[in-house]
Amino acid sequence: LYGIPFSGRTFQRVMEEFMTNLGFKRCATDKCVYIKWVNGERIIVLTYVDDLISMSHSDTLRQWWKDELNKRFKKVTFEDKCEWILNMKVERGEYSNGTKWLQLSQELAITKIAQACGLTESRKTNTPIDTSSKVRKTVEGDEPPTRNWSYASILGGVLYVSNLTRPDIAYAASRLTRYLKNPNMVHCQALKRLVKYMWTTKEIGLRYTSGGNNPFRLTSAADASFADCEDTLRSTLGWCQWLGDKPNGLISWGSRIGKNVALSTTESEVQAALELMKDVLWTRDFLSEIGYRQTGSTRIYEDNNGCLGQATGTKGLRRARHYLVALAALNEACQ
Numbered sequence: 001l002y003g004i005p006f007s008g009r010t011f012q013r014v015m016e017e018f019m020t021n022l023g024f025k026r027c028a029t030d031k032c033v034y035i036k037w038v039n040g041e042r043i044i045v046l047t048y049v050d051d052l053i054s055m056s057h058s059d060t061l062r063q064w065w066k067d068e069l070n071k072r073f074k075k076v077t078f079e080d081k082c083e084w085i086l087n088m089k090v091e092r093g094e095y096s097n098g099t100k101w102l103q104l105s106q107e108l109a110i111t112k113i114a115q116a117c118g119l120t121e122s123r124k125t126n127t128p129i130d131t132s133s134k135v136r137k138t139v140e141g142d143e144p145p146t147r148n149w150s151y152a153s154i155l156g157g158v159l160y161v162s163n164l165t166r167p168d169i170a171y172a173a174s175r176l177t178r179y180l181k182n183p184n185m186v187h188c189q190a191l192k193r194l195v196k197y198m199w200t201t202k203e204i205g206l207r208y209t210s211g212g213n214n215p216f217r218l219t220s221a222a223d224a225s226f227a228d229c230e231d232t233l234r235s236t237l238g239w240c241q242w243l244g245d246k247p248n249g250l251i252s253w254g255s256r257i258g259k260n261v262a263l264s265t266t267e268s269e270v271q272a273a274l275e276l277m278k279d280v281l282w283t284r285d286f287l288s289e290i291g292y293r294q295t296g297s298t299r300i301y302e303d304n305n306g307c308l309g310q311a312t313g314t315k316g317l318r319r320a321r322h323y324l325v326a327l328a329a330l331n332e333a334c335q
Contacts, residue, residue, distance in 0.1 A: 008049050015047055018072055029286040036061075044290055053082060088164060089205075104249075105205025106161050113157045114199040116150075117192060125196040128172040135175065135190055136230045142184040151183040155191060161198065165205050167240060169194060170255040175236070178229075178257065208249040215244050216292040218283055221301035222276040224268035227261075234258045235268035239276035241283055252279055266306030267323060273307060274326055276300060277333045 004010075016026065024034040024045065034045045043056035043065060052069075056062050069076045082090050091103045114120050145151055155176055162173040172194050179187045222239040229236065240253035254275060262268035277300075284294050302308055309315025311330045320327055 011049055012047075019045070022068055027286065027289045029282060029289055033286075033290070035290055042291060048086060051086070053085060086164075091205075095209075100210045101207050103205045103207040104165050105203060106165050107202045109157065109161055110198045110202040113154060113161070113195055114202075116157070117154060117195050119192065119196055119199055122196050122199070124200040125193055126200065128169050128194050128197045129175070129190065130193060133186075133190070134230055135179070135186060137179060138182045138184040138187075142186070145183055145185055145188045149188055151188055151191065152180055154195065155180065158191070158194060158198070166198070167206075167250050167253040168201075168204070169198060170253055171236065171238065172197075174255040174257070178231070206249040212244050212246060212248075216287065217245060218243060218280065218287065218294055218298045219245065219247075219301075220276055220280055220298060222269070222272040223303065224258075224262075224265070224272040226265045226268045229257055232257070233261055235262045235271065237268070237272040237275050239272055239279065241276075241279060252283065254279070263322075264306070264319065266304055266310065267320070269302065269304035269307035270310060270320075270323065270327060270330065273300065273302060273311060274330055277330060281333070 019026065019034045022036070024036045027033040027035065032047045034047070036043050038058075038061060041056065041058040041061055043054060043058065043061040045055075045065070046053040054062065054065055056065075066076075066078060084090065087109050088104045088106055089108070091105070092100070093103075094100050111120070155173070158169070158173050159177070162169045172190075176187060176191055176194070218241060220239065220241040222237075224238065225236040227233045227235055235258045236255065237258055238253075238255045240250050242248045242250050256275075258268065258271045260271075262271060280298050280300070284298060287294060302311075306315060310317065310320055310327055311334050313331055313334075317324065317327070
């Protein structure tokens with residue numbers, strides 16, 4: 001199957017039939033996740049083409065799973081301790097108080113990006129963007145990028161890292177995607193600075209800790225930067241989710257420019273809350289499917305009183321007449 005355009009889809013169909021025959025249930029929220037319950041014990045299998053990760057507290061289920069794979073497929077390689085998955089390094093450790101942690105990082109991927117930019121010997125940079133500089137779309141007279149500079153290719157690698165393990169660069173990376181079609185030297189310099197920051201902090205990753213009260217309680221937050229786009233005056237939206245009562249390693253996040261111009265800070269915060277709401281609804285369904293059903297509501301942290309009032313129905317809607325439909329969806333989720 002290797003090298004054929006439809007290889008991935010074909011193998012996915014084979015896996016689906018194989019897993020279903022073994023009694024696994026395919027998650028409706030994520031078609032690449034399967035779960036099977038046996039006498040109160042469960043095994044969860046994550047699939048990415050022919051790369052699989054299985055998780056279970058039961059030694060019996062783990063051994064049964066290995067045996068079934070060996071029966072169906074040839075040359076199956078097993079690793080009892082997952083150390084790499086999809087270019088992410090998996091590290092484990094323990095704090096002095098006995099709390100265990102697991103970290104996901106992408107030092108290797110960042111190194112390749114820095115090497116492609118020729119920045120491995122550059123000075124350290126401790127911030128992803130220069131807040132004093134203005135980044136705008138290319139106009140006539142702006143200096144074009146050098147021929148040996150692949151803006152789209154480098155930014156694609158940065159986005160890959162940002163989406164998997166580095167929420168701290170999500171805003172900077174998202175801002176630079178606005179200029180993919182026609183970048184200039186200012187955009188390239190901003191991208192180089194971001195890569196320098198990634199190289200300086202290449203060992204940083206997402207760290208998840210064990211224990212605590214309600215370790216699988218979903219919590220989230222949303223925020224917005226009002227009219228910060230120099231070209232369109234649209235607002236930048238940001239949101240994130242984590243598990244547990246206290247901030248832990250994030251499980252999802254996002255940063256992007258709003259689809260419409262917000263006429264007030266309240267409206268921009270409502271736009272961010274709506275993006276988060278869609279993520280929260282999906283995450284709650286997914287957690288329920290794998291055995292972590294959320295009881296009660298999901299807490300959303302929001303710092304704009306106008307947004308909170310409109311979302312809960314305690315504030316008048318005279319100034320929200322132009323986005324009542326979107327607000328109705330937010331009201332429904334808050335009930």
